[in-house]
């Protein structure tokens with residue numbers, strides 16, 4: 001593993017407990033390999049139920065891993081003790097799809113952003129300075145501090161969720177469908193913000209989405225996951241311009257595109273693909 005590797009996942013298997021007393025565990029990830037370089041974004045794309053969130057949860061130390069390793073800058077991730085959990089929280093963070101449920105509506109922005117800082121033992125004064133920096137970082141006015149999360153629009157809430165994730169200066173952020181609940185214009189602004197933050201701070205992202213078009217905009221590399229297995233993995237340009245696996249082609253052809261010319265080409269490709277599938 002090179003020095004510039006932030007995350008190295010090797011032969012990872014995850015199995016959830018089966019239902020019922022004698023039920024066997026159900027394996028949902030089957031030997032996943034994936035590397036994220038420092039300051040880069042690895043896109044993870046696949047349809048619902050393919051195992052994307054499970055991989056994100058495993059990286060956060062929250063999934064029942066049965067085989068394989070997850071190394072963060074060469075060290076296995078650990079969540080056994082309180083100090084392990086604190087250390088992991090300062091190194092890996094998450095931004096969820098739904099900014100409406102991921103932020104406690106009963107807390108002011110100041111409280112929301114202070115919480116992770118105080119949990120690591122920081123002083124109130126240091127937290128206050130950091131909150132100003134964080135709001136500036138996500139382009140929200142300093143006055144936002146005194147407002148409640150429910151007073152903000154969906155895009156602004158996602159900015160708050162990003163600010164909270166950045167509070168402890170993590171090396172990696174798992175972005176789990178971070179723009180799926182937003183309209184197209186707001187999606188583009190949040191994606192721009194994530195890229196800008198990465199350029200300025202060098203943070204790495206695992207960017208999870210079911211939408212290959214969205215993933216293409218932000219990712220250096222892309223993995224395509226199908227039924228718990230990575231079926232295609234390469235630099236983003238190659239995966240999106242010359243997809244090799246039929247499943248990748250299918251995902252790509254079902255992603256909506258704003259450009260009508262590109263959409264027309266895509267429609268023709270989709271028809272050809274369906275004809276080929278019908279004759280296979």
Ligand SMILES: Nc1ncnc2c1ncn2[C@@H]1O[C@H](COP(=O)(O)OP(=O)(O)OP(=O)(O)O)[C@@H](O)[C@H]1O
Nearest residue numbers: 016017028046047048049050051052053054055210
């Ligand atoms: N806590 C759990 N217990 C048992 N099975 C689970 C659990 N969480 C997820 N699964 C199963 O694991 C498989 C992968 O789910 P996962 O949520 O990782 O997929 P996903 O690709 O993120 O889907 P989506 O895009 O819908 O969020 C699914 O079959 C799901 O039903």
